[in-house]
Amino acid sequence: MSTATERYNGPDREKHWQSVWADARTFEAETVSDRPKYYVLEMFPYPSGRIHMGHVRNYAMGDVVARYKRATGHNVLHPMGWDAFGMPAENAAMERKTHPGTWTYENIAVMRDQLKSMGLSLDWSREFATCDPEYYAQQQRLFLDFLDAGLAYRRNAMVNWDPVDQTVLANEQVIDGRGWRSGAEVEKRELTQWFFKISDMADDLLAALDGLDKWPEKVRLMQANWIGKSRGLNIPFERTDGEAPLHCYTTRPDTMRGASFLAISPDHPLARELESDNDALAAFLAECRAMDTTEAALEKAEKRGFDTGIEVHHPVAKDRTLPVWIGNFVLMDYGTGAVFGCPAHDQRDLDFARKYDLEVTNAFRLPGSEVDVDAEALVPAKTEPVIYVDHFAGVSEATGQEAIDRTIDWFEDQGLGTSQTQYRLRDWGISRQRYWGCPIPVVHCEICGVVPEKRENLPVRLPDDVSFDQPGNPLDRHPTWRDVPCPNCGRPAKRETDTMDTFVDSSWYFARFTAPEAETPTEPAAADHWLAVDQYIGGIEHAILHLLYARFFTRAMQKTGHLDLAEPFNALFTQGMVNHETYRTADGRWLAPSEVRLDGEGDARTAVELASGDPATIGSIEKMSKSKRNTIDPSEIMEHYGADVARWFMLSDSPPERDVQWTEAGVEGAWRFQQRIWRLFAMAEPVIEAAPDQRPARLGPIATAIEQAAHRTGASVAEAVETLRFNRAVASIYEFANVLAGHLKGANAAPEEDLAWAVRDGLTRFTQLLAPMMPHLAEELWARLGYNTLVAEAAWPAVEPGLLVDDLITIAVQVNGKRRDELQISRDADKQAVEAAALELDGIRRALEGRDVKKVIVVPQRIVNVVA
């Protein structure tokens, strides 16, 4: 047929529906409701300037869930806010001479408009930014409560210090030993810093992972590894000079026979004590402290030691003594800051022993082998049985794990050591020497020490009159801001100038959304009602830090009376990234997709730089990033194709947890589908007009087929959305569209009543199933069907279970496991009937070729297998 129908203009109509939803306040959560609550949350964005495709994907997924839950009778909370403190605002301030706040709020305005143009079903009435004083005031209150509860404390800690920018750098900001911005050589410095006592909750944070059964297994594993619980032994080593014993922590006490030296950290109290009257040692320690501690540097760093001259007795073989060394590889903040070296069973210890000519003694050998250690240490898996040599507790052949357990017990029985559980997780250092963050609300008084700011004085506001024309923290050099009277004694004192790590801001925002204007951090009734978050969606890059900090914060807020639960996120989903091809010129410049023309296909594809006409290389498919210039601006896509098309493409094809590749062909496919649906409804118009209000008592075969497809699609879309398999929901909708289109083409201009009814009912249901994913088009179609309500407010269509199954089914018939024919038979036919009918099939007879049937396996409603 000819397509006289006009094209659907998405970008134009979408604006209309967005204003209709906003006017009707369709998406505001009800404070009081009879309906069950559902809290769906996507990780809130950092206001960097413009939204990117990762946001589109993330928020499209969350929006499908929110709209579906609303349709299925839930009172939905689906809020949005801004993770607005952070370094980029200060960098922008330095480069553009603007205030970080100005830059941030301008970005928020742009990004809010962009998100609104996506047509997300968000409750904008609850919006806030973490840099709003109303928000950080409450965060300061939480800090003071944590301080009172012993959950926040201050201590000296080593940090990476950039001497040019005059700031502390995170490990990730140190590249090859230099600051990522200044390029200056980074120093290790000891600073007094604020910490949250997350280590207190290590065991609970680990144990509670088991209950998070709606979290990805992968994330739970990553968190468990990060917390890193291990059981070992704390052994005091008696010194030959009679001084206080040195304690070592080990997880391999079974290798004690092989101990040949002790190594202590350069930061160990003993090392510091010896330093004062030993110049050579002092020089060695200074070098250790200058050392870069990034992973890459550690990989290459030489293992170096310094012999202190001190000796200790072997705890079991009392006649043996072991020298005490200082080792540059020993960490002060794990275990006791001292280890015993067992060169035979640890490669690093072996290298160290060879270098400094220390003993190498085996604790065990492999079964059937007399060979001792040569170039490589003998380190079998803990599950592998080995033969222990002369083990003091009498262990002979055992796996490492068995021997470890028995050794720990033996040491405890003998009073030679104590079992100790150790965690890898360290306390969370939250001090940042930055301006654009939440001020830590304490005052330093010469008389009273560290004094909390009075709660009635909160918030401690960031001053607006700051300059960024010199490096360092503007709060530190502000002429007056620091000067305050001591809250305790009233004498002149100084404010703390550190601000909080921005991870603190995002550790409780989900709770604040439940009562964004409360005068306290949370409002108990609202928090109890809405929390936990029912479905949280975000990137896998936050699998550890953000999610672990939020779990800690929820517990800490529980302890301080702000919340009444321990786990903030009932279900978690981590979505994949959005990738795109990369393009480069011969001289290595990255080109944006809009700067190249692509020709050919398959392996013969070529790219040409538009501006110069020079050939460009098509590179690997990578995460969209500014540095590789392989980004696509969501706003351009939404202005050209519309938000529904962008959303639909982001939800199609790729499973949501996997990476998706953005392609022009993919968006166009989504756009064509949208137009096809539009034509389908145009084509159906005369049929719809002929439809009776009531379902006719009898439906013909075509009407029945449409009705069945409608109900089956309803069931499968619901199931797919519930399990967040959006690509399958999309596929089901395509199938249903194909069914409807196929039948409509065959229908004549004056259809039978039953068919007309089935078409209208089918299209109504189709629109409802489409609505969570293409909400604007769905409203347009809903109006076209003659409804004067909003499909966004319509109830999810009920499914008639009887329509999901056929009376006559097709089952495959195999011979020896190979499919040879198929059988049409009544659904409730008994086994004997199925078997008899199967054996009569031509294809089966042919395949059997007169062989004897040994056995026939009949799985009702599934398959028949004839064994011959």
Place this chain on the structure above:
RNA sequence: GCCCCUGUGGCGGAAUUGGUAGACGCGCCGGAUUCAAAAUCCGGUUCCUUCGGGAGUGCCGGUUCGAUUCCGGCCGGGGGCACCA
């Protein structure tokens, strides 16, 4: 090094508890429509084939009437952690 995930057409990917492998989409091929093109519509599309069939879910083996699915061993790809004692 330790821990984990993953491997299916030309491509993205489907496939309840083991039960017709390749749904749906993209691409491609053929046809219709058109003066022509775009758009649209219809048909085909795992591979091989002597058109009877045969092979096939990274590779090798096992369990089973039956394996993409379960088990063992390899190979490839990806991720997390890592001087953690």
